[in-house]
Amino acid sequence: MRKLGLGCGIAAVVMLAAAVPLSAETPRREEIAQIVSARHDATVEALRNWIALPTIAAERRNTAEGAEYMRQLALDAGFQQAKVIPTDGVPGVFATLDAGADTTLGIYFMYDVKQFDPAEWSSPPLEGALVDRPGEGKTLVGRGAVNQKGPETAFLAAIKAIQASGRRLPVNLVLVAEGEEEVASTNFHQVVVVPEVRDALAKSIGVFIPAAAQGSEGNVTITLGAKGAVEFQLVVGGETSDAYPRTDIHSSNHARIESPAWRLVKALNTLVADDGHTPAIDGWFENVRPLSPRQKELIAQGAAQNPESEAKKLLGVGRWIDDEPYVTSLERLVSQPTVNIQGLVSGYTGPGGKTVLPGRAEAKLEFRLVPAMTKDEAVGKLKAHLAKRGFDDVRVTVSGGYGxxxxxxxxxxxxxxxxxxxxxxxxxxxxxxxxxxxxGVIFNGAPLNLPASQFGVARGGGAHAPDEWFLIESNNPKVNGLDEATMAFVDYLYIVAEEAGKSGG
Amino acid sequence: MRKLGLGCGIAAVVMLAAAVPLSAETPRREEIAQIVSARHDATVEALRNWIALPTIAAERRNTAEGAEYMRQLALDAGFQQAKVIPTDGVPGVFATLDAGADTTLGIYFMYDVKQFDPAEWSSPPLEGALVDRPGEGKTLVGRGAVNQKGPETAFLAAIKAIQASGRRLPVNLVLVAEGEEEVASTNFHQVVVVPEVRDALAKSIGVFIPAAAQGSEGNVTITLGAKGAVEFQLVVGGETSDAYPRTDIHSSNHARIESPAWRLVKALNTLVADDGHTPAIDGWFENVRPLSPRQKELIAQGAAQNPESEAKKLLGVGRWIDDEPYVTSLERLVSQPTVNIQGLVSGYTGPGGKTVLPGRAEAKLEFRLVPAMTKDEAVGKLKAHLAKRGFDDVRVTVSGGYGxxxxxxxxxxxxxxxxxxxxxxxxxxxxxxxxxxxxGVIFNGAPLNLPASQFGVARGGGAHAPDEWFLIESNNPKVNGLDEATMAFVDYLYIVAEEAGKSGG
Structure with a gap:
């Protein structure tokens, strides 16, 4: 998952309801909880084993092995059928569990993990060491621990425990898994359009990904959607036009030879307004839906809960765009479709200077899209914008993304x-x-148009960073360890069945 | 020396005069030549010893040691006094040799060398291995071999040989040496303004740097000047304004936080016109002197000597700016003051993309200046240009340069x-x-206003590259090895004395 590292606090309406026992809603809950508890060590071992086999799409590492492992995990968890679905990239996995229930629920797994450098870790990233984390409790440290194998393992433990209690699941399940989440789900749409997969998903009331986003005081956030993200690179140089040198050459030649670096600057300059942030791609805002009153209400409530000074401190900035007030900055964060430069690289990049005319210039960019924009629309508009201005020598490479x-x-x-x-x-x-x-747009957009969400009452941290961790045994009674997180999935399945029965989804 | 790596061929009027014996001009030439020849091995050894002690300003390597070594080289060569002149950076060296002559000649040495990576060399760069180079002859391979210790060693050998023959030099010498040539002579002006140094230089008819620019067929080029070069960096980010984050943060935040990368693009965009090459800094062309008819004549003659197709092939381009004809491109090369981007670096620079909003963006740039522009003028105009447009958050760092x-x-x-x-x-x-x-502007500009040139009939290559070499024994009778190059310096000193006597310089 592309986690929002810092300052994502657009959260509102913190409710502190009194704890109500769940036994009434989840039949024989105590029995299931005992099974979960009895299997604790086995579940931890299952998570460690999965972490030991990292699938990393960017490195083409364990792609076939990871898919087969995912398929086996599904079969072991009671799915009656599970198959690997080939794509142009890393394969997906499709599995179904028919419990004879009225309601079908879609589950989305990612089985890949982010790259890592063992030298930056305090324990081997594939070992899954159990480490006591001050203020938290016993944690399992490893690549993928929270993003996403930990919560996914808890979900699998939940459905295994229900079945082990001798009962059928309250919902039927359709599982789709991918191994390219960390490279912007380049080919995952190919899995979902396979007729068998599409038809199975179409019967569901929606799809969720098991997540672990409980805060240090036990708080959680319901997210009603997410921006889309499209990553692309602009490249100009000898490889795109014979007006530029094919390698870095002596800089004096710029007097008579065009510079790919200047050309890139000129192309980039047209993409945002002079304020340095408002996108200026032709037609960019055409399909942008303004915030609804309810959305603004939620944002304002969230602002009241999260101090501005803390957000600025965490992000290391002194002010927001245009010196806007906090609530406006939060509305921007939710509502503005952005054109961001992730990186620039051209010619000499070491200390000081070097007398070269670069043979190549590259900008790494990314769109963040809001409803009702689509990836294809945004990419099409970018290309038309550049073509209209004669930037035929600037190559656009879309490396991934979704709406x-x-x-x-x-x-x-x-x-x-x-x-x-x-x-x-x-x-x-x-x-x-x-x-x-x-x-989520893969389920949320056409043709499925399903609700899509993240859910999980679990805790962890360090996604995309060294020493990624997942909480196994919590020191804080308000915060869930592995077993409580597993039971939250059990409870959720029963409530979903109940609610879907009321409304039909 | 900031060598023009490829395509510097703005050369004209190739003259092929019949060889005339020099014995009439250089008294007892044969005797001096015998001394040079007898000392051949010792001179090679002197060059190897000097190469073994690399001074690299960018790495603060052997700066004091290199200056002291330079001072000793001068004393060993017969300079009556030689002293290290401290600067704010790497020290210079000042030495004088009073031969009781009517004419005083200034000599400029650089004792520093370019950085190197031994892994890229086929023999150790500090060893000065003698290597047979196909088509050339016996060469000495080492960092600084041609740039500039080889020709400088030949010059020192020349004056030592004259003195060893029992004669006084035909000219008095004033030597100034620096150890920061490879970092754009940051502090060398501080050496030249020391009253004692300035007064000594002011008595000279001009200053030259020993060089080795003989072509593979023995041809040489007289250069009547050089563009100036000023290197600077533009930096924007958390370190320059609290509108930007201090580190790379999650890219979603660009919706509410300014981007240093976009800000840099906006600042850069104002520095050149939309054609991507014409400088657009306010007042940039104010003091640019157009080419004279004689300069245009020399350029046209040079174009006729150097095929366009070969120049394009060497540079790896298919066309010149604006698809201009060859002669126009050469006039540009000589006459246009440029604003070049040497490099761009911001945020993520690896393969593909990464979801960050950079905390810093840097552009490495360089001016090339033509008469009568000055470094101070160009830097002042840049700063005024950016200030006028409100780019107070874009930091300008001038890392070196001269007019x-x-x-x-x-x-x-x-x-x-x-x-x-x-x-x-x-x-x-x-x-x-x-x-x-x-x-050369340090001598050529105010207050000295002296002629300044490069001279040397010697051959070598690989300046700033691996396997830098200097020709010791030439296979081609038209091309000079070390001893012939040494004798060319001997002859040059006598002719300078003769010519200066005619005109007073």
Whole structure:
């Protein structure tokens, strides 16, 4: 998942309901909880084993092995069928579990993990060492621990425990898994359009990804959607036109030879307004849906909960764009479709200077999209914009991405989250849209148009960073360890079944 | 020396005069030549020893040691006094040799060398291995071999040989040496303004740097000047304004936080016109002197000597700016003051993309200046240009540089070169101005206003590259090895004395 590292706090309406026992809603809950507890060590071992086999799409590492491992995990968890679905890149996995229930729920897994450098870790990243983390409890440290194998393992443990209690699941399950989440889900749409997969998903009331986003005081956030993200690179140089040298050459030649670096600057300059942030691509805002009153309400409530000074400190800035007030900055964060430069690289990049005319210049950029923009629309508009201005020598390479997603607050998927949090006394807030992104649009967009969400009452940290961790045994009774997180998935499935029965999804 | 790596061929009027014996001009030439020959091995060893002690300003390597070594080299060569002159950076060296002559000649040495990576060399760069080079002869391979210790060693050998023959030099010498040539002579002006140094130089008829620019067929080029070069960096980010983050942060935040990368693009965009090459800094062309008819004549003659197709092939381009004809491109190379981007670096620079908003963006730039622009003028105009447009958050760091230099074709320094080449049958051409740069302006500009030139009938290659070499024993009778190059310096000193006597310089 493309986590929003810092300052994602667009959260509102923190509710602190009194804890209500769940035994009434989850039949024979105590028995299932005992099974979960009895299997604790085995579940931890399963997570460690999975972490030991990292699939990394960018490195083409363990792609076939990771897919087969994922397929086996599904079969071991009671899915009646599970198959590897080839794509042009890393394969996906499709599995179904028919419990004879009225309601079918879609589950999305990612089985890949982010790259890592063992030298930066305090324990081997593939070992899954159990480490006591001050203020938290016993944690499992390894690449993928929180992003996303930890919460996914808890979900699998939940459905295994229900079945081990001799009962059928309250919902049927359709699982789709990919191994390219960390490279912007380049080929995952190919899995979802396979007729068998599409038809199975179409029967579901929605799709969720198991997540672990509980805060240090037990708080969680319901997210009603996420921006889309499209990554692309602009390249200009000898490889794109014979007006430029093919390698770096002596800089004096710029007197008579065009510079790819200047050309890139000129192309980039047309993409945002002189204020340095407002996108200026032709037609960019055409399909941007303004914030609804409810969305603004949620943002304002979130602002009141999260101090501005803390957000600025975490981000290391003294002010927001245009010196805007905090609430306006939060509305921007949720509502503005951006054109961001991730990186610039051309010619000499070491200390000081070097007398070269670069043979190549590259800008790494990224769009963040809001409803009702689409990836294809944004990329098409960029290309038309550049072509209209004669930048035929600037090559556009789209390296990945997807559009935004948005799920109704009144869908069974979201209603079930609220009910769970209220019944179990988990303080929660609602964010109208994550500024970070996940590929929910694959379910949320056409042709499936399903609710898509993230859910999980679990805790961890260090996604994309060294010493990634997942909380196994919590020191804080308000915060879930592995077993409590597993039970939250158990409870969620029963509430989803109940809510879907009321509304049909 | 900031060598013009490829395509510097703005050379004209190749003269092929019949060889005329020099014995009439250089008294007891044969005796001096015998001394040079007898000392051949010792001179090679002296060069190897010097190469073994590399001074590299950028790495603060052997700066004090290199200066002291330079001082000893001068004393060993017969200079009566030699002293280290401290600067704010690497020290200079000042030495004088009073021969009781009517004419005083200034000599400029650089004792520093370019950085190197031994892994890229086929013999250790500090060893000075003697290597047979196909088509050339016996060469000495080492960092500084051609740039500039080889030709400088030949010059020292020349004056030692004259003295060893029992005669006084035909000219008095004033030597100034620096250890920061490779970092754009940052502090060398501090050496030249020391009253004692300035007064000594002011008595000279001009200053030259020993060089080795003989072509593979023995041809040489007289250069009547060089563009100036000023290196600077533009930096914007958390370190320059609290509008930007201090480190790379999650890219979703660009929706509410300014981007240093976009800000840099906006600042850069104002520095050149939309054509991507014409400088657009306010007042940039104010003091640019147009080419004279004689300069255009030399350029046109040079174009006729150097095929366009070969120049394009060497540079790896298919066309010149604006698809201009060859002669126009050469006029540009000589006449246009440029604003070049040497490099861009910001945020993520690896393969593909990464979801960051950079905390810093840097552009490495360089001006190339033509008469009568000055470094201070160019830097002042840049700063005023950015300030006028409100770019107060873009930090300008000037890391080095100097203005252009220009020397009259009729000065004794240049006349002596022509006479030497004609008498000795060396084919030569004249270039009105090198597009590459050397700090001749330190002598050529105010307050000294002296002729300044490069001279040397020697051969080598690989400046700033691995396997830098200097020709010791030539396979081609038209091309000089070490001993012939040494004798060319001997002859040059006598002709300079003769010509200066005619005109007073």
């Amino acid at each position: 935004p997603n948005e799920t109704d607050e009144d869908s069974a998927l979201i209603r079930a989250q609220k009910i769970l949090f209220e019944r179990s006394g988990v303080p929660y807030s609602i964010t109208p849209r994550n500024a970070g992104s996940w590929p | 252009p230099n220009e020397t009259d074709e009729d000065s004794a320094l240049i006349r002596a070169q022509k006479i030497l080449f004609e008498r000795s049958g060396v084919p030569y051409s004249i270039t009105p101005r090198n597009a590459g740069s050397w700090p």
